[in-house]
Amino acid sequence: MMKRLLTTMLSAGLLAAPGLPLEAQPAIRPSATFLFAERGSEGLWMDVYAPASGTEGLGMPTLLYVFGGGFKTGNRDHESLIPFYKRLTDDGYRVVAIDYRLGLKDVTKMGIAQRDLLKKAIDMAVEDLFSATVFLLDNAEATGVDPAKIVLCGSSAGAITVLQADWERCNGGALSAVLPRDFAYAGVVSFSGAVYSDRGAVRYRQAAPAPTLLLHGMDDKIVPYKKISFFNLCFAGSHCLFPVLEKSGVPCAIYRFKGIGHEVAGSMMRNYPLMDRFIRANVVDKETFTEDAALTDSAIKPWELKSLDDIYSKSDQ
DSSP: OOOEEEEEEEEEGGGGGOOOGGGSSSSOOOSEEEEEETTTTEEEEEEEEOOOOTTTOOOOOOOEEOOOSSTTTTOOTTTHHHHHHHHHHTTTEEEEEEEOOOTTOOOOOOGGGHHHHHHHHHHHHHHHHHHHHHHHHHHHHHHEEETOOEEEETTHHOOOOHHHHHHHHHHOGGGGGSOOTTTSSEEHHHHHHSSESSSSEEEEEOOOOOOOOEEETTOOOOTTTTTTTTTTEEEEEEHHHHHHHHHTTTTTTEETTTTTTTTGHHHGTTTTTHHHHHHHHISSSSOOOEEEEEEEESSSOOOOOHHHHHHOOOOTT
């Protein structure tokens, strides 16, 4: 039975304690690294972080993480991500952090005129994510991954990628043909993501989406909180995705951060308890619920990057 919870203007500080400073975090290293795909001369690698000793029997899922960076920059083992991986493994999660091709690496301008470039970059990232998924399914014993408990998680461009991947899977997109016919992700967690459709409004037509958690700043000027529409093109952010997910009947939740922009994309440690609670309820315990909460959190500090121009006009990004 699905339970509806509606909360307005909660202080996120009551729900999520900030993480330790980076220098205070204990070191964590991958238990294994695998080459999961080759694209021409480029090899794509994944790092697997095993659950901390003593937590292996908790039945926690694998979190497959896709980093952000505007499809222009970023890497799977950036030092800012290590505390997040450590926190997850300490709680019994297995973490898989993957490479993907950066399709906008050389782009210096982004707008409606560059929509084909954006679509191509998203497709490249989704293709690589699906390749990583297939590798995990084919090598479940070597990686320690339970194929029935793979939760996608991403921030910014990574959040777009994980939402897009599940949307492609649910709509029988060509890229998803590499997945087993009956495969479904156990969950999706998006920190400031959206779905790009060149087929009109976003719908899940052939299969039910995975339980999905959306976190998004209501003032986001980089990845739309609402949507951008242009003829058949629809770039649907969290505000527009949530009612579609809710209508589909799957467990879903949205946390809307008032007065905050794209900074939510980097708030994985700050909002870890929200994510952990959602996964434990809807993936581990199957206690399905839907939640729509508007939050304020003064501890999420503003970024220097405020717009697409800030990202793509800088040649050194």
